[in-house]
Amino acid sequence: MAQVLEFKLPDLGEGLTEAEIVRWLVEVGDVVAIDQPVVEVETAKAMVEVPCPYGGVVTARFGEEGTELPVGAPLLTVAVGATEAPASSSPASSGEDGASSAVDEPSAGSGNVLVGYGTGAPAARRRRIRPERVGATAAPAPAVPAAAQAPAPAAASVFVSGSAPVGAGEAAGEVNGEANGRPGPVAVISPLVRRLARQHEIDLRRLTGSGPDGLILRSDVDSAIRRAGEAVEAEPRTAAASVAAEATAVRAGAAAQDAERIPLRGVRGAVADKLSRSRTEIPDATCWVDADATELMAARAAMNAASGPSGGPKVSVLALLARICTAALARYPELNSTVDTAAREIVRLPGVHLGFAAQTERGLVVPVVRDAHTRNAESIGAEIARLTELARTGKLSPAQLTGGTFTLNNYGVFGVDGSTPIINHPEAAMLGVGRIMPKPWVHNGELAVRQVVQLSLTFDHRVCDGGTAGGFLRYVADCVEQPAVLLRTL
Structure with a gap:
């Protein structure tokens, strides 16, 4: 037995x-x-x-x-x-x-x-x-x-x-004990660490060790003890905060009943979806520079004066900046591209289809000037004027709002100096232009009042690094300050 x-x-x-x-x-x-x-x-x-x-x-x-x-x-x-x-x-x-x-x-x-x-x-x-x-x-x-x-x-x-x-x-x-999702005993650096945790009622299985292979160190237990102490001290404040939060929630609920709700649909909804996707998918960065636009404004005045009273449409500042952008993209084609995330490839595009932001009563739209790299400033200006009129009357077709490869955003018309634009997905960059206004500027070694503009470039950091983006923006600024630089590419 x-x-x-x-x-x-x-x-x-x-x-x-x-x-x-x-x-x-x-x-x-x-x-x-x-x-x-x-x-x-x-x-x-x-x-x-x-x-x-x-x-x-x-x-x-x-x-x-x-x-x-x-x-x-x-x-x-x-x-x-x-x-x-x-x-x-x-x-x-x-x-x-x-x-x-x-x-x-x-x-x-x-x-x-x-x-x-x-x-x-x-x-x-x-x-x-x-x-x-x-x-x-x-x-x-x-x-x-x-x-x-x-x-x-x-x-x-x-x-x-x-x-x-x-x-x-x-x-x-x-049955075998799981520590941080792994079966087996909890790995600690020494028995003294285990004793310290036991004395302060710290559950080692709830800690993530900072040592090799998840080994729990003395510092991990000390941090847990400190957090536990802070939680105990915060309990009275938490109770008071809960009461205040309840009161705030009641007031917010009452206010929400009277709030106006506007559906995100149509143009507003499409803009919201595109901007949200841009922020989610594109790791963007922004650089900016101040430029002396006095010579550019003088060149524009000379162009319009040469055309005479009936010599054709006036050339706008936006048209000149658009022409400068196409010249800069020819030098820095990395920014005229898109990213194929599925194939993990950067796709450089052969032509420049230049989008420009236009504010309308129905919301922000971005009409596209097709083949902008083949146009001069006058042709680009005429196309911008035509598309802007269609945008104001709500007659833009889907084809005129899609297919852009680079966007120019003239937020200076709203009286602001600078901005960090959101890239128009799936493009790789956007140039922002602030208002042109008189400012003190050092010109030829002397302080003078000049027409100054702030330029900002937001770019997809996957397609290029800061050196390329900075080179692009510097070239644009040089053309703004000395329009004769642009003649080399015409």
């Missing part, structure tokens, strides 16, 4: 009186050999495996992983000399139809109860008693000492036919 023996946590030496269960190496129903390690514990000095001096069938385990036990407390009970799992451990621990696994190990224990001390023989391969069939009658339970009869959180086991036993209270993912 099998004899059930109780194995207690042995003296760990060096004056240590307690240890924490880190990981169980056996489960209820396992067959263990003499001096086989059955549990991994951690003390204030080290993490060790504790061998069991008895050979037989494990009938109960005392303490869950993470539990701290004093020396002499029961660890587990073993049925020595049993040929099957005793029924006392669980109704389903008996063999199925009388079939069972024999215990080959000797029934006598080794007597070794010191950590790390054993016979030196290789541990026998773990074997598990086959689960009892549902509805089978349990075998009579042998006499069990009072210590083994005491219920323990991990002692009782529940069998699912064809599966391993799972201890009561050990939910899925907790």
Whole structure:
């Protein structure tokens, strides 16, 4: 007849009186050999495996992983000399139809109860008693000492036919203990760190270690302790804030009932979708420069004076800036491109289809001047005037609003000096132009009042770096300050 023996946590030496269960190496129903390690514990000095001096069938385990036990407390009970799992451990621990696994190990224990001390023989391969069939009658339970009869959180086991036993209270993912999504014990840099966490009631399984492979360091526990203290101090303020938030929510709810709701549809909705997509997909950056536009304004006045009263339409500042942009894009084609995210390719476009922002009663639209790189300033100006009129009357076709490769945004007409434009998706850049106004400026080494404009370039950082963007913007500024520079490209 099998004899059930109780194995207690042995003296760990060096004056240590307690240890924490880190990981169980056996489960209820396992067959263990003499001096086989059955549990991994951690003390204030080290993490060790504790061998069991008895050979037989494990009938109960005392303490869950993470539990701290004093020396002499029961660890587990073993049925020595049993040929099957005793029924006392669980109704389903008996063999199925009388079939069972024999215990080959000797029934006598080794007597070794010191950590790390054993016979030196290789541990026998773990074997598990086959689960009892549902509805089978349990075998009579042998006499069990009072210590083994005491219920323990991990002692009782529940069998699912064809599966391993799972201890009561050990939910899925907790049998081996999961730390930050990984099974097994929590890895800490030293037992002292574990003790510090226990003293301050910090759950190590909720911490993400900053050490190698997620190792929890002293600094991780200190940070958790500090956060816990701040949370306690903030509780009174949180309560007051909750009351204030409730009052604010009530007022906001009342105000929301009277608020006007405007559907995002039509032109406004299309603009919202495009701008949101641009901000989401394009990693943009902006650079800007102030330029002396005095010479450009003088050149424009000379052009319009030369055409005479009936010599044709006047050339606008926007048309001149558009022509400067096409010349700059010829020098810096990286900015006349788009990004194919699916293929992870930058697509440089052969022609410049220049968009310009136009504000209308129906919202912001961006008409496109086709083949702007083949046009002169007068032709571009005439096309801008034609498309602007169509935009104001709401007669622009979809083809006239799509297909742009670069956009020019003249927000100076609104009386502002600068801006950081949002790129017109899927283009790669946009040039913004502020108002041209008299400002003090150093000209030819002397302080003078000049016509100054701020230029800003927002570009997709995927297609080029700051050097290219800066070169483009500097060339545009040079053409604004000295229109003769543009003659080289005409």
